[in-house]
Amino acid sequence: MSQEHGRLMDHLTALLAASHLPVRREAAGRLAQLELVAEERRLRRADAGAPAPSLLFLSLTTRCGLACLHCSSAEYPRGVDLADEVADRTLTEAEELGIFICGLTGGEPLLHPGFFDLVARHDRQLLLLFTNGLLIDSEVADRLAALPHVLPILGIEGTEAVNDRLRGPGATRGVRESMKLLRARGIPFGFAATARPANLPDLLGVQFYLELMNAGARFAILLDCLPIGRAATSCQTLAPADRARLSQHLAELRRRSGAFIAYVPGDERGEGGCQAAADLLHVNALGQVEPCPFLHVSASAEPAPLEGALCSKLFDEIRRRAGMPDGAAPVPCFYLENRALLGDLVEVTGACETDPALRGFRPAENAAPAGK
Numbered sequence: 398m399s400q401e402h403g404r405l406m407d408h409l410t411a412l413l414a415a416s417h418l419p420v421r422r423e424a425a426g427r428l429a430q431l432e433l434v435a436e437e438r439r440l441r442r443a444d445a446g447a448p449a450p451s452l453l454f455l456s457l458t459t460r461c462g463l464a465c466l467h468c469s470s471a472e473y474p475r476g477v478d479l480a481d482e483v484a485d486r487t488l489t490e491a492e493e494l495g496i497f498i499c500g501l502t503g504g505e506p507l508l509h510p511g512f513f514d515l516v517a518r519h520d521r522q523l524l525l526l527f528t529n530g531l532l533i534d535s536e537v538a539d540r541l542a543a544l545p546h547v548l549p550i551l552g553i554e555g556t557e558a559v560n561d562r563l564r565g566p567g568a569t570r571g572v573r574e575s576m577k578l579l580r581a582r583g584i585p586f587g588f589a590a591t592a593r594p595a596n597l598p599d600l601l602g603v604q605f606y607l608e609l610m611n612a613g614a615r616f617a618i619l620l621d622c623l624p625i626g627r628a629a630t631s632c633q634t635l636a637p638a639d640r641a642r643l644s645q646h647l648a649e650l651r652r653r654s655g656a657f658i659a660y661v662p663g664d665e666r667g668e669g670g671c672q673a674a675a676d677l678l679h680v681n682a683l684g685q686v687e688p689c690p691f692l693h694v695s696a697s698a699e700p701a702p703l704e705g706a707l708c709s710k711l712f713d714e715i716r717r718r719a720g721m722p723d724g725a726a727p728v729p730c731f732y733l734e735n736r737a738l739l740g741d742l743v744e745v746t747g748a749c750e751t752d753p754a755l756r757g758f759r760p761a762e763n764a765a766p767a768g769k
């Protein structure tokens with residue numbers, strides 16, 4: 398488990414343990430025990446020379462009520478919900494592999510018709526609900542209050558004017574209402590923002606963080622905007638100098654406030670770079686297993702078990718290539734910033750592009766089956 402993932406997990410279980418609600422404190426104790434079991438499973442796998450990721454992202458749907466400019470999942474086929482049996486199998490297999498933290502994403506995961514039944518069945522892992530927050534009303538908040546292993550992370554890009562411009566009019570008012578509902582029920586939550594030039598002034602300030610921490614947010618995840626999905630055509634990525642400024646600013650904010658603010662993949666750079674296919678993986682809403690939520694390639698065009706994907710030629714090759722190419726400028730993702738590298742990866746491994754916007758390097762139907 399990367400140090401970053403370890404810090405995140407420690408922070409989240411500490412949040413639960415500090416809750417004034419017995420149901421959350423009890424859950425904190427139970428989850429801490431389960432994490433130890435998961436860690437043992439990862440260590441056994443690592444000892445056997447097998448890939449031992451600690452973090453899974455599971456996209457439950459490509460449906461969403463918003464059309465954010467930075468949306469990395471916007472180019473997947475529209476209106477697709479992950480099959481319940483694939484979602485169940487994936488979370489069960491993840492637990493067996495020792496993956497304790499699972500991020501539920503989309504699209505908007507709360508739009509998946511089986512969301513609450515699924516998360517209730519899988520209460521032996523810490524489930525992070527990446528949501529735009531606009532579907533959280535009193536009833537949804539009550540249901541989340543009964544699921545202490547589910548921690549919401551609400552998407553918000555900046556102060557009101559900036560966020561409404563990037564996520565749509567009224568998005569800020571809606572997400573703030575949701576924060577009030579969660580706070581009133583003692584549900585710890587965090588927020589996530591995608592860093593790009595359009596919201597950099599807010600992210601380099603203090604007001605944005607102060608407002609959200611005062612609204613009850615207990616942690617934050619900042620994601621570098623990556624040229625994938627809608628962002629590939631409608632968003633700019635940060636210049637290297639701006640990424641360095643943001644990294645320094647966040648380090649200073651952490652030092653002065655003690656707040657938990659992760660910067661992805663910026664912080665990974667201090668831990669040997671890209672964690673894709675090694676410490677994390679992603680299953681998209683079609684059930685295809687990808688090395689990372691932003692690298693839309695897969696060993697198979699079909700839904701596949703995690704183990705097969707982890708041991709596939711694609712994942713092996715990504716792990717073999719991990720770390721920046723010699724002399725390369727530090728970029729958030731060298732595959733997305735250097736399509737020739739991505740094309741070569743696809744060519745060498747026989748992988749398929751799961752995102753239509755990436756196609757053109759190799760027809761999906763020629764994709765090698767998982768593990769071959």
Ligand code: SF4
Pocket residue numbers: 461462463464465467468469470471503504505528529552
């Ligand atoms: S970024 Fe999230 S909230 Fe925005 S359009 Fe994409 S899935 Fe929806």
